Amino acid sequence: MSKTQTKISKLISYWLRHKPEDGNIILDEFGWANIDDILAALKAKNLESTQSNLIALSSSFDKIRWKIDEVNHRIKATHGHSISILQEAEAQTPPLTLYHGTATKFLESILNGGLKSKQRQYVHLSETIDMAEEVGSRHGKSFIIEIDTKKLLDDGWNFYKTEQNVWLTSEIPPQYLDFEPWEFDIDKEMNNTFIKELKKEIGTAHVLSNEVKNLKVYAKHGPNNDCLFMNDNTNEYFVVHLTWSGKKEKHDWPLIEQYDSFEDFIKKRLLPDQHDWYLNKLNPISKEP
Numbered sequence: 001m002s003k004t005q006t007k008i009s010k011l012i013s014y015w016l017r018h019k020p021e022d023g024n025i026i027l028d029e030f031g032w033a034n035i036d037d038i039l040a041a042l043k044a045k046n047l048e049s050t051q052s053n054l055i056a057l058s059s060s061f062d063k064i065r066w067k068i069d070e071v072n073h074r075i076k077a078t079h080g081h082s083i084s085i086l087q088e089a090e091a092q093t094p095p096l097t098l099y100h101g102t103a104t105k106f107l108e109s110i111l112n113g114g115l116k117s118k119q120r121q122y123v124h125l126s127e128t129i130d131m132a133e134e135v136g137s138r139h140g141k142s143f144i145i146e147i148d149t150k151k152l153l154d155d156g157w158n159f160y161k162t163e164q165n166v167w168l169t170s171e172i173p174p175q176y177l178d179f180e181p182w183e184f185d186i187d188k189e190m191n192n193t194f195i196k197e198l199k200k201e202i203g204t205a206h207v208l209s210n211e212v213k214n215l216k217v218y219a220k221h222g223p224n225n226d227c228l229f230m231n232d233n234t235n236e237y238f239v240v241h242l243t244w245s246g247k248k249e250k251h252d253w254p255l256i257e258q259y260d261s262f263e264d265f266i267k268k269r270l271l272p273d274q275h276d277w278y279l280n281k282l283n284p285i286s287k288e289p
């Protein structure tokens with residue numbers, strides 16, 4: 001794509017998604033603009049184009065971003081709006097699981113506040129892990145969040161599907177999000193169960209014996225016994241491989257991994273665990289001997 005075409009495509013997406021007034025363009029309530037208005041706005045910036053050029057440009061993208069109504073000479077963005085527009089398509093039933101690709105630097109905030117639409121009108125979700133991976137990697141080290149759409153539908157969320165199989169929905173609180181293969185939705189009972197077992201297993205010589213009073217459970221590893229404890233005072237994190245023996249263990253058991261911060265845990269443990277999790281999910285290790 002030439003520099004001029006890139007400039008034209010970014011300008012049009014900017015006007016259609018975020019600032020139509022910047023090009024003296026009026027969108028209808030569904031986000032449609034007259035192509036003549038778009039061409040006039042481009043001309044005002046010394047950029048010449050035609051409807052057929054826009055159609056060719058739109059089909060050259062790596063993904064669908066615009067919808068062009070050639071008969072009525074209209075154009076709209078299919079997704080990514082920060083301005084409020086009505087969805088023309090009826091709300092639809094999404095697949096049981098959708099994915100949101102984000103960057104690890106956003107994780108702690110998302111864990112606490114859920115998925116926000118930020119500058120956009122909707123949260124954007126992908127149908128495949130690959131699509132989510134591509135979206136997340138635009139912001140940094142990519143991390144995949146799984147969305148339990150059945151729970152959201154039961155609790156009243158609407159989902160809209162774009163031409164590009166991007167799913168749009170409202171902001172999503174943290175309890176509907178899965179950060180595979182770790183579970184962060186720890187209730188008081190689970191916290192007490194894990195703390196009680198930890199106290200049973202560690203002897204006075206264990207590195208955690210003086211910390212237990214400041215520890216709380218932050219997450220547990222779905223497939224195995226690993227449990228992430230956080231020290232409220234020092235903001236340190238410990239992954240402990242509980243033996244669930246219910247009795248004092250010898251030497252330095254249960255074994256632990258110490259992390260200086262949550263970011264350190266994400267980098268050294270959560271991200272590698274997720275990579276293995278999806279690798280096995282996508283290419284299950286064959287069960288044949």
Ligand code: HQG
Pocket residue numbers: 065079080101102103106109110113114115116117118119120123124135136139166
């Ligand atoms: C993150 C592209 C901190 C969110 C894609 C994302 C998509 C939070 C970023 C479309 C947060 C917003 C949209 C919270 C969410 N705390 N960060 N509580 N909640 N975030 O670009 O989904 O290629 O607005 O995870 O394909 O990356 O442009 O959203 O990382 O369809 O056509 O805040 O844009 O389409 O970033 O991308 P964005 P997005 P195009």
